[in-house]
Amino acid sequence: MGGKFRMACAAEFKAEMKKYLDWSIRTATEHQNVTVKLGVEATVDAVKAENPDAIIIAAGADPIKPPFTALGTDKLVWVGDAEDGTVPLGEHIAVCGGGVTGMEFALSMIRMGKKVTIVDLLPENELGAGGSPINLICLKDLLKEGGVEFICEARIEDIDEGGIHILKNGEKATVKCDTAVLSLGFRPDAKLAAMFSEICDDVYVVGDAKKPGNVWNANTTAFDAAMMI
Numbered sequence: 001m002g003g004k005f006r007m008a009c010a011a012e013f014k015a016e017m018k019k020y021l022d023w024s025i026r027t028a029t030e031h032q033n034v035t036v037k038l039g040v041e042a043t044v045d046a047v048k049a050e051n052p053d054a055i056i057i058a059a060g061a062d063p064i065k066p067p068f069t070a071l072g073t074d075k076l077v078w079v080g081d082a083e084d085g086t087v088p089l090g091e092h093i094a095v096c097g098g099g100v101t102g103m104e105f106a107l108s109m110i111r112m113g114k115k116v117t118i119v120d121l122l123p124e125n126e127l128g129a130g131g132s133p134i135n136l137i138c139l140k141d142l143l144k145e146g147g148v149e150f151i152c153e154a155r156i157e158d159i160d161e162g163g164i165h166i167l168k169n170g171e172k173a174t175v176k177c178d179t180a181v182l183s184l185g186f187r188p189d190a191k192l193a194a195m196f197s198e199i200c201d202d203v204y205v206v207g208d209a210k211k212p213g214n215v216w217n218a219n220t221t222a223f224d225a226a227m228m229i
């Protein structure tokens with residue numbers, strides 16, 4: 001239980017967040033009105049069998065993984081798998097996508113002694129936009145102090161065994177790395193609400209399934225749905 005929040009609190013400097021995860025799981029599972037069924041897919045038939053008065057869809061969103069040549073190999077991994085240690089990582093890491101998730105992952109990596117390069121389409125001053133401004137200033141300072149290289153305003157054209165092939169200022173270049181880590185955001189499954197709306201009238205979509213964001217977004221949208229019910 002815990003969805004992607006398990007990966008969110010995997011970094012050593014975010015360990016305090018794990019207490020919130022543990023509290024959330026304990027509160028939900030110990031409540032006498034809550035039945036948890038794990039290892040079960042919420043298909044339309046399975047949910048229909050519950051005969052619900054209302055449905056809250058909190059199925060999260062899919063990570064964006066363009067069909068780069070190295071997809072499916074150890075050369076190219078997803079940031080969530082890299083955070084929770086389920087994939088091998090080399091010594092030189094190139095993080096593809098310098099949003100808050102990518103930059104926090106970069107911080108974890110330099111603290112583990114790895115060399116890190118961040119590649120992003122945006123200019124450097126726009127990286128992480130939308131995050132808390134003060135945290136962002138500190139995070140970028142820590143990355144700079146730790147020697148992270150930023151390659152900004154660069155379009156990733158492909159990633160293969162040779163590295164990350166980019167187009168920057170109209171010129172092609174290759175960023176060498178041992179492991180490329182994708183951190184390009186999420187895409188919700190727009191069909192989910194429609195699928196479940198045939199079961200009952202009261203259907204709510206919350207969290208990343210509604211709009212990929214963060215735990216605050218997941219909590220507030222879930223709270224709003226609960227209040228509506």
Ligand SMILES: Cc1cc2nc3c(=O)[nH]c(=O)nc-3n(C[C@H](O)[C@H](O)[C@H](O)COP(=O)(O)OP(=O)(O)OC[C@H]3O[C@@H](n4cnc5c(N)ncnc54)[C@H](O)[C@@H]3O)c2cc1C
Binds near residue numbers: 007
């Ligand atoms: C590496 C990383 C770092 C992050 N760092 C932070 C951070 O520092 N702070 C922050 O606020 N946010 C962070 N986030 C984002 C945060 O984790 C998500 O916004 C949040 O977990 C979204 O919660 P959710 O419940 O909407 O979806 P999810 O956490 O994705 O949970 C969805 C759940 O639904 C289940 N599910 C999906 N489909 C089905 C189905 N058909 N049947 C049954 N179950 C299903 C999944 O197995 C999963 O358990 C991070 C995310 C990642 C990946």
